[in-house]
Amino acid sequence: xKNEAVFINGKRKYIFCGDDxxxxxxxxxxxxVNEEGLTHExxxxxxxxxxxxxxxxxxQKMGTFLYVALPSSELQQFLKAVEDIGFSDEDVQYIGYxxxxxxxxxxxxxxxxxxxNEQKRLYCHRCGLELEVSDHYSAMHDAFLGYxxxx
Amino acid sequence: xxxTADLEQFPYPFxxxxxxxxxxxxxxxxxxxxxxxxxYKKEMLLxxxxxxxxxxxxxxxxxxxxxxxxxxxxxxxxxxxxxxPNQFSVExxxxxxxFSNKILDDKIEFVFGxxxxxxxxxxxxxxxxxxxxxxxxxxxxxxxxxxAGQLCFPANxxxxxxxxxxxKSIHHPIPGFKEEGLDDxxxxxxxxxxxxxxxxxxxxxxxxxxxxxxxxxxxxxxGQLRKQVTKENAGxxxxxxxxxxxxxxxxxTNSILFTIHxxxxxxxxxxxxxxxxxxxxxxLSELPSHIADYKGISLYKDAVLDYLEKQLERVRAT
Numbered sequence: 001x002k003n004e005a006v007f008i009n010g011k012r013k014y015i016f017c018g019d020d021x022x023x024x025x026x027x028x029x030x031x032x033v034n035e036e037g038l039t040h041e042x043x044x045x046x047x048x049x050x051x052x053x054x055x056x057x058x059x060q061k062m063g064t065f066l067y068v069a070l071p072s073s074e075l076q077q078f079l080k081a082v083e084d085i086g087f088s089d090e091d092v093q094y095i096g097y098x099x100x101x102x103x104x105x106x107x108x109x110x111x112x113x114x115x116x117n118e119q120k121r122l123y124c125h126r127c128g129l130e131l132e133v134s135d136h137y138s139a140m141h142d143a144f145l146g147y148x149x150x151x
Numbered sequence: 152x153x154x155t156a157d158l159e160q161f162p163y164p165f166x167x168x169x170x171x172x173x174x175x176x177x178x179x180x181x182x183x184x185x186x187x188x189x190x191y192k193k194e195m196l197l198x199x200x201x202x203x204x205x206x207x208x209x210x211x212x213x214x215x216x217x218x219x220x221x222x223x224x225x226x227x228x229x230x231x232x233x234x235x236p237n238q239f240s241v242e243x244x245x246x247x248x249x250f251s252n253k254i255l256d257d258k259i260e261f262v263f264g265x266x267x268x269x270x271x272x273x274x275x276x277x278x279x280x281x282x283x284x285x286x287x288x289x290x291x292x293x294x295x296x297x298x299a300g301q302l303c304f305p306a307n308x309x310x311x312x313x314x315x316x317x318x319k320s321i322h323h324p325i326p327g328f329k330e331e332g333l334d335d336x337x338x339x340x341x342x343x344x345x346x347x348x349x350x351x352x353x354x355x356x357x358x359x360x361x362x363x364x365x366x367x368x369x370x371x372x373x374g375q376l377r378k379q380v381t382k383e384n385a386g387x388x389x390x391x392x393x394x395x396x397x398x399x400x401x402x403x404t405n406s407i408l409f410t411i412h413x414x415x416x417x418x419x420x421x422x423x424x425x426x427x428x429x430x431x432x433x434x435l436s437e438l439p440s441h442i443a444d445y446k447g448i449s450l451y452k453d454a455v456l457d458y459l460e461k462q463l464e465r466v467r468a469t
Binding site: 105107108109110129134135136137138139140141145147148151 | 207208309311312313314315316320323324367368369370371374375377378
């Protein structure tokens, strides 16, 4: 996940999807794509259009590059859906805004806790251990490892 | 767990007077994936208890690993039967195998390749018969993934967290590993491993206490001993922990079996060999702080150095 969209050259087609605020964050890349006359589509996201978006993405051809810009707290649900449709990590850029929440794996009991950017330490809500959030990330758990904060 | 065998048998890990992270793998002289030591019974009892009562932290696997798991069963059983014929045997009647572990008085009949003929997954089954931890790394998309493993004696890491992780992500917490390009070099080395040409290496750390099962999940318990090390008790309390790691390419699945045999030696026994004592003192004195931190030594490193200095004085005086 990035804070800013980056233009990736040489793609067959570009898709920009997000809510109103998200599409604003993609505007500079959209301008670049417009200037160069590259094939692209915009998709304004709202809750009732999720199934439509999935159908739309499934119909895309190989070589399509996808930008998704949404509140950070909502991005996670899109990651799995987009991956299941067949987009690889190299084909997508996720841009998050607003408060970012992420998961923390308790090293003692394996519970997944929720934290935000400001919290470097938290108590596991299952076993009560004080955890220090590390930058060791597991894609399978979609969580950062929380170590014993103090002996 | 104390070292009970002859000191000469201890897999002493050092060369030279300094230590840095490196790919110190060497081709294996005797291509055997597992080793049976004098501590076999004691360690198997501990392992079986851990596997029974703490399965989530000691055993993890992904569904696509079954063929690789059977390859491990075949390799390990064949090695046990060939190298320790008085303790282990296997009778193969087509796909029906009868494996005997005479040390533990176990006899297991199963259909090779049929998970239903075993009470647990194949990797879990063979884990009940070897002192080593067994990790299966599967190769795809130009990378290696930790897709199954049995880990009872980890050096402070979590199998449950690392499951499914790519090689470089697994080693992400090691300071300098990525920055020096070592993660990429070792990954390339591993991906070039060939079936029939196994390699081995030794890894080491220090620990306060003599537990083999130093999982990340229980660090809040066993880590407490780090605060109790003094120059007076370091000889008995602090142990050098050596992992003999072996790497075998499995030809059918093109995956890699990574076996880890952990050995502990109290510093007072290490200090009984004057060459080792001097060499280890030199290495620890010079060890960069980022390596000492990662290996969990920093809190009591000075106490250990004081202890080693005293032992060196004793040697010089005799």
